[in-house]
Amino acid sequence: MNCQEFIDFIMAYLDGELPDESRIVFRQHLDLCPPCEQYLDGYVKAVELGKRCTEGASLPADVPDALVDAILKARRAAES
C-alpha cells in the first residue's frame, strides 16, 4: 500500500467498511508511515469538527485555524 491508497482507504476504514485483509494492510502502513498517521489523526479531528458544526454547537475560537493548519501540514507531508 502506498500513501495515496492509504488516503483513499481512510473513509472506508472509519466507516468500518474495509475488509479484514485491507484493514491489516492499512494498519501496517499506519505503523510504518508517521505522515499518514498524522493525516488520519487530522482527518478524524476534522470529521468530529464537522459533526459538531452540523449539530450546531459553538466551537472555541482558537481551534479551527490550528486544526486546519495541522491538516494541511499532514497532507503536505503525506504527499511529499
Ligand SMILES: [Zn+2]
Ligand atoms: Zn503513508
